[in-house]
Amino acid sequence: GAVVSQHPSRVICKSGTSVKIECRSLDFQATTMFWYRQFPKQSLMLMATSNEGSKATYEQGVEKDKFLINHASLTLSTLTVASAHPEDSSFYICSAKRGGLRNGYTFGSGTRLTVV
C-alpha cells in the first residue's frame, strides 16, 4: 500500500515553455503533499507544502509565480514550472502525507526536468 505515482519521469523542454508535473496518491488520500527539488550531488530542498483546497505554502526563495502548485483533490497535486529556463533543470520529487500517521510520508519516483 501507500503508493505515490509521479509523472512524467523525464521531460525535456525548450526554454520559455511551461511544464506540468503530476503527483498522485494511488491508494490513499493525502491530506498534504510536498514538493522538493534536488540538484545533482545535493540534498532534497523543500519547495512548498500543498494542502487540498487551499493555496500552497512556499519556502523562502521559491517563486510562487514560477512554480505553480495546484492541489485540487485529495489524491492529486500538480507542479507547473512556468516559462522554464535552463537553471530550472533539476530533479523534482513529490511526497504525499497520510493524515494521522507519523510515518505516513510516501515519495514519488521523481521527475528529471531538462530545459534546453
Added chain:
Amino acid sequence: GESVGLHLPTLSVQEGDNSIINCAYSNSASDYFIWYKQESGKGPQFIIDIRSNMDKRQGQRVTVLLNKTVKHLSLQIAATQPGDSAVYFCAENVNQAGTALIFGKGTTLSVSS
C-alpha cells in the same frame, strides 16, 4: 538537518563490513527522524525511523541511534552488501500536523565486493 548545497560526503566500505553513516540536525524541536536510501534517478526509499523518546531502534540489518544531547543521528548497516550502495539521507520533522520532512546533507555509500 544541516544546510544543503555542498557535495555529499562519501563512505567506501568492503562487502561484509559494517557501515556507519552519521547525520547532525539543527532543530532541537525535531522529534521524529527518518533515514532514507536514494538510488540514482529515483525517489527516497524509507529505511527506518525513530521518535525522540527513543535512543535506539533496530530493523533488519539496520540500526538507528539518536543522541539528542548533541543532536546527532546515525545509521548502522550490518554486513553491507553491494546493493546497499546509494545515497543515504536523514530527515527530521517537528510534531505538527502536516509539516514537511527536512532533509540533511546526505552521504554516498559505496560498497565494493
